[in-house]
Amino acid sequence: MLIEVLKSKIHRIKVTDGNLDYIGSLTLDIDLMEKVGLISGEKIQVLNVNNGERLETYVIEGQRGKGDVIVNGPATYKINKGDIIIINSFALVDHKSAKKFKPKLLIFD
DSSP, X not given: OEEEEEEEEEEEEEOOEEETTSOSOEEEEHHHHHHHTOOTXXXXXXXXXXXXXXXXEEEEEEOTTSOOEEEEGGGGGTOOTTOEEEXXXXXXXXXHHHTTOOOEEEEOO
């Protein structure tokens, strides 16, 4: 049996910009992605702490070292520049391994 567990989490990071005219997704600094084990194109859940909105999209690589957290496409109607968000990704793991699995967390104040 496989169960879905939290794989990666970026907790309470501030959105640095938005781009309505982009095709979609969430752009993240490559350094942030590497710290929590996200890869380009990976499905993510985004939770907006400011207004309670929740959505699913995918992550794409931003410039390394810039600290970019850019909301793209229609999600800009739910998440604004300056909002605090939580980014989660999940993995399917067999039940036995899931008991020992530890997600990669990055927590901001």
